[in-house]
Amino acid sequence: MQRFKKVVAIGVILLIVAAVFQLGIPASAELAAGDRYHIILKDGLYGYIDSGGKVVVRPQFAFVRNFSEELAVAKPVGSEMYGYIDKTGNFVIPPQFKQAYDFSEGLAAVDRGYIDKQGSVVISRPGDPFHNGRARQHGKPASIIDKTGKVILDTQYDEVWETKSELIAFIQDGKMGFMTWDKKVVIQPRYQETRYRPEDLFGESITPVNIRLANKSKWGFIDKSGNTAIEFEYDWAEQFQEGLAVVGKGKLYGYMGSDGRLAIPLRFENAGNFNEGLAAVQVDGLWGFIDKEGNMVIKPEYLGLMWGSPLEFHEGLAAVRTPNGTGFINKAGEMVIAPVYRTAEHFSDGIAEVYFPNGLKGYVSQAGEYVWEPSR
Numbered sequence: 001m002q003r004f005k006k007v008v009a010i011g012v013i014l015l016i017v018a019a020v021f022q023l024g025i026p027a028s029a030e031l032a033a034g035d036r037y038h039i040i041l042k043d044g045l046y047g048y049i050d051s052g053g054k055v056v057v058r059p060q061f062a063f064v065r066n067f068s069e070e071l072a073v074a075k076p077v078g079s080e081m082y083g084y085i086d087k088t089g090n091f092v093i094p095p096q097f098k099q100a101y102d103f104s105e106g107l108a109a110v111d112r113g114y115i116d117k118q119g120s121v122v123i124s125r126p127g128d129p130f131h132n133g134r135a136r137q138h139g140k141p142a143s144i145i146d147k148t149g150k151v152i153l154d155t156q157y158d159e160v161w162e163t164k165s166e167l168i169a170f171i172q173d174g175k176m177g178f179m180t181w182d183k184k185v186v187i188q189p190r191y192q193e194t195r196y197r198p199e200d201l202f203g204e205s206i207t208p209v210n211i212r213l214a215n216k217s218k219w220g221f222i223d224k225s226g227n228t229a230i231e232f233e234y235d236w237a238e239q240f241q242e243g244l245a246v247v248g249k250g251k252l253y254g255y256m257g258s259d260g261r262l263a264i265p266l267r268f269e270n271a272g273n274f275n276e277g278l279a280a281v282q283v284d285g286l287w288g289f290i291d292k293e294g295n296m297v298i299k300p301e302y303l304g305l306m307w308g309s310p311l312e313f314h315e316g317l318a319a320v321r322t323p324n325g326t327g328f329i330n331k332a333g334e335m336v337i338a339p340v341y342r343t344a345e346h347f348s349d350g351i352a353e354v355y356f357p358n359g360l361k362g363y364v365s366q367a368g369e370y371v372w373e374p375s376r
Contacts, residue, residue, distance in 0.1 A: 036349045037067050037087065038363060042375045045077070047089070051349045053363065053371030057089035068102035071117065084108070084119075093119035104129035107147065114149075123149035136161055142170070153181065159193075165202035167224060169194075176209070178226070187226035192217060200239040204258035206230070208237035208245060219247070221260065229260045242274040244292065253281070255294075264294040272311050278331065280311035280318075287311055287320070289333075298333040306343045308355070314346035317366060328352070328368075337368040 047059035083095035114123035127137035177189030220232035236248035253271035257263035288300035327339030360374035
């Protein structure tokens with residue numbers, strides 16, 4: 001992972017790891033905008049508010065997750081088991097699981113397998129959340145099942161997963177290759193395993209992969225037939241986002257287009273992914289934002305976030321850090337929420353979580369008003 005991700009996102013990664021791996025589960029799917037409940041912590045107990053700051057589930061749990069499909073993983077005080085609550089805060093599936101995933105497509109993976117919304121085990125072998133009616137099962141050899149538990153892809157490989165295309169990625173002897181659903185290998189396993197957004201491989205007609213050359217890891221791009229579309233000359237490459245992919249060589253970063261041409265030359269000290277049409281870049285140690293033509297639309301004058309969300313725009317605003325603290329700017333580069341916080345998450349459903357040096361955290365609206373007062 002490139003330096004931008006390591007430095008900017010390391011704090012939020014630690015927070016997510018603490019929350020996610022306590023359960024042994026991946027990040028959850030969020031509710032649609034306007035329906036989302038936001039987690040709060042008060043006096044050591046977890047509950048929820050709505051986007052207007054109204055307490056909708058009083059703080060009473062030792063641990064909770066975001067709601068997904070109207071249910072949320074929760075752990076009561078004094079218990080080591082997880083169950084599922086509804087949006088009134090009542091357990092509809094009693095705490096009985098050592099591990100629990102979020103619901104996805106009507107099923108949730110737990111340590112015993114998959115359960116339905118009545119808590120009945122319907123598939124006995126656990127795996128990843130369902131997506132498009134399919135899920136990857138845990139254990140070796142790797143396989144993919146449908147929602148009845150039927151194996152629709154059985155393999156001899158250590159690991160398999162769906163990509164953004166019709167190709168299936170697989171790992172054999174530590175190397176990554178690609179095959180079709182009928183198990184025909186179309187790209188031989190010769191690439192290093194992708195750990196950063198592996199599900200986004202082949203989100204475009206070409207995709208970044210890396211190989212070992214002269215004891216160095218080098219990145220290039222291949223097409224869906226395995227042909228080299230861009231030579232393996234880069235020290236870093238990310239998956240495409242909004243049609244552009246970050247690439248790095250030596251100490252400089254730029255952006256590759258999905259047409260295989262360098263869309264924005266390597267001239268930045270570091271670079272982030274595009275989101276809402278803009279991307280954060282570093283020049284002379286400070287961060288600003290460029291558009292997709294490479295024009296600097298917000299001049300570099302910000303420090304990297306201590307931790308929290310990556311430097312990206314969400315809902316028209318981006319968290320940025322100044323010598324005085326972290327605040328939010330709009331796409332005109334105007335500071336619209338004063339930089340008085342230690343760090344912050346991005347806006348979602350109209351509010352953002354903000355953190356203070358004393359450990360307190362709260363939620364603010366896009367007008368900079370508290371919808372949940374700072375608490376711990």
